[in-house]
Amino acid sequence: MSTDATPEPVLVADHGAVRVITLNRPERRNAIDLPLRYALAEALEAAADDNSVRAIVLTGAGGVFCSGGDVSTMKRMPAEESRPRAQAAQRVIRAIWATGKPVVAAVAGAAYGAGASLALACDRVIAEEGTRFSTAFTGVGLAGDMGIFASLPARVGAPRARQLLLMPQVIEAADGLTIGLIDRLVPAGRSLDEALADATTLAAGPGQAYATIKSMLAQAGGLTPDVLDREVEHQVRLFDSEDFAEGVSAFGEKRRPVFSAAAGSIVHENG
Numbered sequence: 001m002s003t004d005a006t007p008e009p010v011l012v013a014d015h016g017a018v019r020v021i022t023l024n025r026p027e028r029r030n031a032i033d034l035p036l037r038y039a040l041a042e043a044l045e046a047a048a049d050d051n052s053v054r055a056i057v058l059t060g061a062g063g064v065f066c067s068g069g070d071v072s073t074m075k076r077m078p079a080e081e082s083r084p085r086a087q088a089a090q091r092v093i094r095a096i097w098a099t100g101k102p103v104v105a106a107v108a109g110a111a112y113g114a115g116a117s118l119a120l121a122c123d124r125v126i127a128e129e130g131t132r133f134s135t136a137f138t139g140v141g142l143a144g145d146m147g148i149f150a151s152l153p154a155r156v157g158a159p160r161a162r163q164l165l166l167m168p169q170v171i172e173a174a175d176g177l178t179i180g181l182i183d184r185l186v187p188a189g190r191s192l193d194e195a196l197a198d199a200t201t202l203a204a205g206p207g208q209a210y211a212t213i214k215s216m217l218a219q220a221g222g223l224t225p226d227v228l229d230r231e232v233e234h235q236v237r238l239f240d241s242e243d244f245a246e247g248v249s250a251f252g253e254k255r256r257p258v259f260s261a262a263a264g265s266i267v268h269e270n271g
Contacts, residue, residue: 026062068113100211
């Protein structure tokens with residue numbers, strides 16, 4: 001049970017057949033720490049299992065969707081420490097991809113790093129004018145996770161996804177609509193209301209047909225559990241790298257990181 005000093009990391013509210021799940025760390029711009037990962041996965045799984053819920057809206061408190069992983073809680077660590085952390089992040093995406101219910105992201109303020117991954121994992125992304133997106137992972141020596149290696153190319157195409165991951169840039173919501181990063185652009189302050197309206201429409205639709213659509217498109221777009229498993233293995237390896245340690249230190253010291261000059265070999269799935 002949370003106290004007033006430690007509020008619930010996730011808020012849940014039902015609006016008819018639509019369940020709204022809100023990331024609730026506004027003091028950290030809803031940065032994802034380990035308790036938030038667990039709470040978010042549990043809330044999504046509960047919504048999936050509740051027959052009274054027919055659509056889900058995912059949003060953030062305080063006018064920001066999610067600023068990414070909470071770098072202040074990160075440090076270089078061996079695989080036995082980083083693997084549960086990485087798996088907890090992937091559990092969130094598994095819940096979104098596994099449910100046949102439509103999941104709508106209501107995005108305001110910013111969706112950076114893991115926040116971008118979280119938004120793009122959803123079936124529909126509604127963003128307010130002025131919202132900014134960025135993959136941002138390489139800034140701390142990481143490659144990305146939470147399904148980004150499937151969801152980003154599925155939305156914007158492989159060539160553009162490659163550039164956005166290699167050379168992260170800030171994408172304004174209006175430009176995101178043009179390239180397919182988001183599905184609908186709405187006025188500032190309207191993302192949650194409009195997401196609720198769309199989710200209410202979806203909730204009145206044919207649930208079994210939606211589940212079929214999600215399943216077929218997941219297979220076609222690579223939004224499958226195996227990509228999440230592969231992301232975990234790479235994330236674990238990078239969490240124990242000098243570049244990651246330097247990236248975290250530089251973030252805390254508010255300076256530009258100085259990464260190692262040596263490039264690693266490409267890691268193939270079969271060794």
